[in-house]
Amino acid sequence: MLKGKSLLCLLDFSKQEIEKMMEVSFQMKNFHMLRSVPRSLDGKTVAMLFEKPSTRTRVSFETAIRLLGGNPIVLNKSDIQLSRGEPVEDTARVLGRFVDGIAARVLKHETLELLAKYSNKPTINLLSDLSHPLQALADFMTIKEKFGEYTSLTFVGDGGDNVLVSLMAFVAKMGLEIKVASPKEFKPRDDIMKRIEEEAEKSGAIIEFYEDPYEAVRGSKVVYTDVWVSMGQESIAEKKKELLRNYRVTTDLMRYASKDAIFMHCLPAVRGEEVENEVIDGPQSAVWDQAENRLYTAMSVLSLLL
Ligand code: CP
Ligand code: NVA
Numbered sequence: 001m002l003k004g005k006s007l008l009c010l011l012d013f014s015k016q017e018i019e020k021m022m023e024v025s026f027q028m029k030n031f032h033m034l035r036s037v038p039r040s041l042d043g044k045t046v047a048m049l050f051e052k053p054s055t056r057t058r059v060s061f062e063t064a065i066r067l068l069g070g071n072p073i074v075l076n077k078s079d080i081q082l083s084r085g086e087p088v089e090d091t092a093r094v095l096g097r098f099v100d101g102i103a104a105r106v107l108k109h110e111t112l113e114l115l116a117k118y119s120n121k122p123t124i125n126l127l128s129d130l131s132h133p134l135q136a137l138a139d140f141m142t143i144k145e146k147f148g149e150y151t152s153l154t155f156v157g158d159g160g161d162n163v164l165v166s167l168m169a170f171v172a173k174m175g176l177e178i179k180v181a182s183p184k185e186f187k188p189r190d191d192i193m194k195r196i197e198e199e200a201e202k203s204g205a206i207i208e209f210y211e212d213p214y215e216a217v218r219g220s221k222v223v224y225t226d227v228w229v230s231m232g233q234e235s236i237a238e239k240k241k242e243l244l245r246n247y248r249v250t251t252d253l254m255r256y257a258s259k260d261a262i263f264m265h266c267l268p269a270v271r272g273e274e275v276e277n278e279v280i281d282g283p284q285s286a287v288w289d290q291a292e293n294r295l296y297t298a299m300s301v302l303s304l305l306l
Contacts, residue, residue, distance in 0.1 A: 001017065001020070002021075005305055007122075010136060021301060025297045025299070026141070028300050032295070039068060047095050049106075052232065061298045101302070103125075107129060131165045138290055138296075145289065152176065155178065155179070157226055158186050169196060181210045182211070183243045186243070187209075223263050228240050249279050264286050
């Protein structure tokens with residue numbers, strides 16, 4: 001049911017399709033442990049285009065392609081003609097003639113839409129200014145591993161964050177619950193928030209915004225944060241840091257969450273800024289499991305879409 005589709009945003013998928021991606025992620029983890037990964041990408045080539053740096057996404061995705069028997073081609077923007085002004089449309093048309101799928105980390109989400117449209121090949125979002133769907137899949141996989149089910153979570157920090165948008169999209173589609181503690185200045189793009197709210201209405205999901213982080217984390221099983229200054233936001237860094245200074249995840253804040261709460265962060269983190277060292281390096285931190293699960297969700301999505 002998913003073959004040939006692009007993954008630009010989780011909102012484009014049904015609950016059943018997202019459940020399938022999760023189910024296959026768990027299977028892939030098992031296959032990987034047993035060293036019996038199916039070669040479902042045998043003979044297939046995937047181009048991975050990067051307009052911004054990456055560690056986890058780059059390595060997990062390239063490893064996933066290789067484990068499934070496919071061939072990755074990593075293209076850093078500075079190495080290709082895109083950096084000299086060749087239009088995205090033309091780049092997409094050419095890539096589409098060579099490869100079976102495209103994955104891209106882009107400055108502007110619209111670039112992903114152009115890549116998908118003009119390549120005519122399944123295109124996968126490896127992070128844009130708008131969203132980071134593969135991250136949200138790995139995060140909910142981690143939550144399910146820790147608690148045996150998808151629990152509610154609280155996101156503390158930048159209310160317009162790209163990872164948060166994908167977490168909210170997952171919650172909205174699956175009928176779950178998320179609380180967001182953020183200064184009122186930071187909100188996702190209006191059009192995407194409207195789509196998230198429409199989906200939440202249909203599924204019965206609960207999405208609540210708070211200004212007080214203490215109120216938002218009370219009793220929560222998962223406390224999640226991301227950097228205050230995302231890639232591409234360097235020019236507004238000082239303003240964001242000023243507005244977010246009361247939204248640091250501290251050991252004190254964690255005391256208000258559930259006793260068995262976990263701390264999550266997509267990484268990379270700025271220790272001492274959005275999170276205290278004692279939290280990210282402490283016993284409640286699930287950040288390395290989250291990072292590891294990026295591999296299995298990448299394998300799942302690749303095997304299902306390609
Ligand atoms: N979480 C994540 O996407 O990390 P990278 O920027 O290292 O890929
Ligand atoms: N919000 C961060 C996520 C990095 C994985 C960024 O876009 O820089």
